[in-house]
Amino acid sequence: MSSDAWFHRVKAAQRDLIKIAGGIDRAAEISSVSPSHIGRMNNPRDTDLMPLSVVYALESECGVPVVTQAMAELSGRRLSDPDAEHKANVNVLTSYSELMQKAAALMAAGATAMADGIVTPTEAHSMDREAASIARGLSNFRQALAVIKATGGAKAGLKVVGE
Template sequence: MDAAGNYLKKHTEALVKAVGVEAACEVTGKSKATLGRYYSDHDEHADRFMPVDAVAALEAAAGYPHLTQALAELSGAHLDYDERRPNDNTVGGVNADVIALSQRFAMLMAEYQQSIADGKITVNEAKRLLKETTMLQQVLVDMKLHLEDESV
């Protein structure tokens, strides 16, 4: 098994153990033996990896994206973990998202107006603008998820 496979196996094990083996079995509908195969480093299990739906369910239960983070690192990407839980409370759905989108955009514009007032944007001002832009992006992701939920 290559280094990337070993790395993913170790993170799979960390994910299962973060949730607890018994709870992981309940969350995924898989047996202890099956879960064990997903993180086993024995040659006969080298090509077995956890299905993505099981990973998503376990990461939600764990409260941290162990394998998603590992995959990002292997591809050279960087993830910023946002501890808030989008779409946990779907009250309001798309209507609430439109309001949140308007509010976030207004906050971004206010930050921009304040930052550009002296004719240049400093490093700290750019960081604040980036934070507001990221929050606006998160609202759009939430809205996309709500729209996908409603179109099913």
């Protein structure tokens, strides 16, 4: 990376952070820095970089580590979410549970419709609605599984509570 490339990357991240924070005036309010100073930090041709206290204040307010991520990337690193693995496992369990509930609803609607040996248009519509719900649920479940596969799976595994 050229000697100036890092500077332009950080300046771009600062501009993004100021925009996410709500603009120059809002960023100044959050960070207790004057709007003119925030404006210089926002100007791509100005050499002013944000002090760490400003970066921290704005990123904390926005919940998005824009400048921190840029700095990590410049060092050949990346940020990770410490809760991502847990969230991935919860998403698999939740989406699987929802999918099974939708399948049960389809089976119940089908059993009711077919009990008399005749499926009416209204009953067909009801079963079709449940089948469409399963299709959406299956897509969510497959997405949750893809996240687990991409992240290498849970190290601690899933546990049954109460055993």
